[in-house]
Structure formats: C-alpha cells, structure tokens
Amino acid sequence: METSSIEGAPAPSVIGIDIGKEVFHLVGFCDGKVVFRRKIKRLALADTFKKLPPCVVGMEACLSAHFVSRTLRALGHDPRIIPAIYVKPFRKGQKNDYNDAEAIAEAATRPNLRTVRQKTQAELDLQAYHRIRSRLVSRRTATINQIRSFLIEQxxxxxxxxxxLRNSLFDILKNRQDEISPRMADLIVGLYEDWLWLDERIESITADIERVAQQEPNCRLLMSVPGVGPIISTAMVAAVGDGEAFERGRDFGAWLGLVPKQYSTGGRSILGRISKRGDKYLRMLFIQAARVLLMRPQTWERFSFGPWLEQAATRLHRNKLATALANKLARISWSVLQNRRAFDVHLQEMPAI
Incomplete structure (x- = not known):
C-alpha cells in the first residue's frame, strides 16, 4: 500500500482542512477510515501538500478558502470548497477543530454535494470593491442618523x-442657536464633515466599479438587462463569474434566496416566505432594481416580460411583485451570462443599479 509522508500513514484519498488564522487542522481518509490527524502552520501548507499524492481536499467556504484552493490546485490536488451549512450534518461529537476537519472530509466525498466555485483573483478584487462600498454606505447612513438623533434630542x-437634512442643517444651526449649545453645534458640524468625506469615498469607489464594468465583457452584456447597471453587473460577475456553477436560471434564483421557503411532507407542499439564502448583498441589489422598474409602469411595454409584469401587478402585493420581478431579472441575467448574448431590449433613459 502506498504511504504518505505524514507519519508513515497510508496515502489518503480525501483530506479535510479546518482553516484557521494561524494553523490548519488536517484529517486524512483512506478507504473510509481516518489515517492521520495533523496540525500545521499556515506557512507550511504548500510544503505539506507537496509531499502528498494528488487527492480530494475539502474545506469550508470561509476567509482565505479561495487562496488555499488555488494553492492546492497548483500542486495537483482537487480542492472542493463546501458551504458550512452542508458540513454541519456530518460533524460527530462536540465541536472542535479535528471534528470539523473530519466532517469536511466526509462531506467532500458526497457525490451530489454542491460546492462553491473557486474565484479568480480578479473576482476577489472586484468583490472587495463592493464590500468597501457597502461598508462606506452603511457608515454614511449611520452618520446621518446620528445627526438626526442629536437634533431630535434638542x-x-x-x-x-x-x-x-443637508439643505436645512446649517440654517438650523444658525437660527436655533438658543436651543443648540455651541459644543453640540461643533459635534454636529464634525459629523457633517465625516458625511462629506464618506460621500467622496463612495463616489471614488463607485467610479472605479463603473470603469471595471465598461472594461469587462460580461458586465457589458449584463447591463443590457433592464434595471441592471454597473453595480449589479460587477457584483454578479464577482459572485458567480460566468454562471457555470448553476445548471439553470431557477437554480441561480434559488441560490439568491428569491424563492419560497419550502416545508413539505406527506405529499403536501407548504410554501412560505422567500428563503433568503445565498448572497444577501446581490439579492438586495436585484430587489432594488425591481423596485426601480416598478416605479415606471409606462416603460413596461418596452420589455419582453412586460405583459407578464402587467398581469402580475393586478394580482400581487407590491412587495411580492418586486420579489417576483427580482427573481425574473436574476434568471434573465444568468441566461445572458451563460449564453453570452445581450438581452433582447436595451434599456435606455432608465435608472439602473
């Protein structure tokens, strides 16, 4: 029997890695049995796997999982990034690093298990743009709310x-000096300066995203879909690439969490609210795009799905309609990516996200 270089153990057919900040915990399987357990430093990852024969390597989708996956693939291994929700049922006993690694290894051997597509460095860079922009927008909202809260206290x-608020703030500070102390006025002016700085940073990041959208062919195709602009197109490319991880548009919509949550048994189908699984940020963007389209019913007839939208508007609540339209936009976007063909109606004079 072929042996590995780890403590003379048999060569593993599958290895589970529990990724940590400084150390990784490895559990190797051969013929369904654990053949080794080992803890290694992060910097020793490449040297350790160079000594092992090519095998399946499972890991949870987490920070640095894509880096680890690229490193192992370059060494000839078959890395598989697994969503954490699919690993949990395989964990036996109490939670610890070795039990987690063992559960990951067992999950990696499942034939029908859905794995996470490995992202390229360009996609990770684009995803970083969106995460920074999202954080800045959140901070700006918090700053505005704090200014409002200080004013309402007065x-x-x-x-x-x-x-x-922007148009009336300085008039309030000037005309209500008898109600606002100088110290509070200085604090509010400082918050307003923070607000302006955040505006500049958001505009700068947004301009970078728009430049990428114009340069990336897949983004240009996606922007032919109604309501889809530089923000959604780049976010979708960063999340799913060309969409090859999904067999059909319905799978992509389900991954976004835009389908009803199902709890069915005994042949009885019970559907509830949307599942809200998958990419929360991308789901939010598609719902925003749907709401923008719903604000302008006079343009619906320009779209190939216009008749469907007009009929659905008569029988669905506005929130349900927005969710249904977001699902349709997501499925259309996946089809555009997969078939590499622009949508049949190019959106003009229409706000896009």
Missing part, C-alpha cells in the same frame, strides 16, 4: 431624506 425634527 427638539428639532427634520423631514425624511438625506437631501432635506
């Missing part, structure tokens, strides 16, 4: 909307 309420 008995001053401003109508909804960032523009209304």
């Amino acid at each position: 008995g001053i309420a401003v109508r909804a909307g960032a523009r209304a």
Whole structure:
C-alpha cells in the first residue's frame, strides 16, 4: 500500500482542512477510515501538500478558502470548497477543530454535494470593491442618523431624506442657536464633515466599479438587462463569474434566496416566505432594481416580460411583485451570462443599479 509522508500513514484519498488564522487542522481518509490527524502552520501548507499524492481536499467556504484552493490546485490536488451549512450534518461529537476537519472530509466525498466555485483573483478584487462600498454606505447612513438623533434630542425634527437634512442643517444651526449649545453645534458640524468625506469615498469607489464594468465583457452584456447597471453587473460577475456553477436560471434564483421557503411532507407542499439564502448583498441589489422598474409602469411595454409584469401587478402585493420581478431579472441575467448574448431590449433613459 502506498504511504504518505505524514507519519508513515497510508496515502489518503480525501483530506479535510479546518482553516484557521494561524494553523490548519488536517484529517486524512483512506478507504473510509481516518489515517492521520495533523496540525500545521499556515506557512507550511504548500510544503505539506507537496509531499502528498494528488487527492480530494475539502474545506469550508470561509476567509482565505479561495487562496488555499488555488494553492492546492497548483500542486495537483482537487480542492472542493463546501458551504458550512452542508458540513454541519456530518460533524460527530462536540465541536472542535479535528471534528470539523473530519466532517469536511466526509462531506467532500458526497457525490451530489454542491460546492462553491473557486474565484479568480480578479473576482476577489472586484468583490472587495463592493464590500468597501457597502461598508462606506452603511457608515454614511449611520452618520446621518446620528445627526438626526442629536437634533431630535434638542427638539428639532427634520423631514425624511438625506437631501432635506443637508439643505436645512446649517440654517438650523444658525437660527436655533438658543436651543443648540455651541459644543453640540461643533459635534454636529464634525459629523457633517465625516458625511462629506464618506460621500467622496463612495463616489471614488463607485467610479472605479463603473470603469471595471465598461472594461469587462460580461458586465457589458449584463447591463443590457433592464434595471441592471454597473453595480449589479460587477457584483454578479464577482459572485458567480460566468454562471457555470448553476445548471439553470431557477437554480441561480434559488441560490439568491428569491424563492419560497419550502416545508413539505406527506405529499403536501407548504410554501412560505422567500428563503433568503445565498448572497444577501446581490439579492438586495436585484430587489432594488425591481423596485426601480416598478416605479415606471409606462416603460413596461418596452420589455419582453412586460405583459407578464402587467398581469402580475393586478394580482400581487407590491412587495411580492418586486420579489417576483427580482427573481425574473436574476434568471434573465444568468441566461445572458451563460449564453453570452445581450438581452433582447436595451434599456435606455432608465435608472439602473
């Protein structure tokens, strides 16, 4: 029997890796039995797997999983990135690093298990742009809300909307000096400066994303879909590449969590609210795009799905309609990526996200 270089154990056919910040825990299987357990430093990853024969290597989808996957693939192994939700049922006993690695190895051997597609470095870079932009938008919203909260503590309420607050803020500080102390006024002005800085950073990141969208062929194809602009197109390419991980558009919609949650038994189908599984950020963008389209019913007839949308609008609540339209847009977008053909109607004079 062929042996591996790890403690003279038989050569494993599958290895599970529990990825940590500084150390990795490995569990190797051969003929369904555990043949070794080992803890290695992160920097020793390549040297350790160079000494092993090519095999299936499972790991959970987590930070640095794509880096580890690329490293192992370059060494001739078959890495498989597995969603954590699919690993949990295989864990036996209490939770620890070796039990997690063993569960990952067992999950990697399942023939019908869905794995995460390995991202390229360009896709990870594009994903980083979106994560930074999302964080900055969240911080800007928090800053605006904090300004509002400080004003309301002084008995001053401003109508909804960032523009209304921006236009009236300095008039409030000037005309209500008897109600707002100088110290509080200085704090609010400081928050407003933070707000301006966040605006500049968001505009800069958004401009970078738009440049990438114009240069990337798949993004240009996606922007032919109604409601899909640079933000959604780049986010989708960063998340799924060319969509090859899905067999059909329905699978992509289900992965986004835009389908009803199912709890069926005894031949009785029970459908609930949408499952909200998968990529939360991309799902939110598609729903925003759907809401933008719903705001302008006069343009529906320009789209090939216009008759469907007009009929659905008469029988569905507005929120359900937005979700259904988001699902349709997502499926159309997947089809555009998969077939490498632009949508049949090019969107003009229509806001896109």
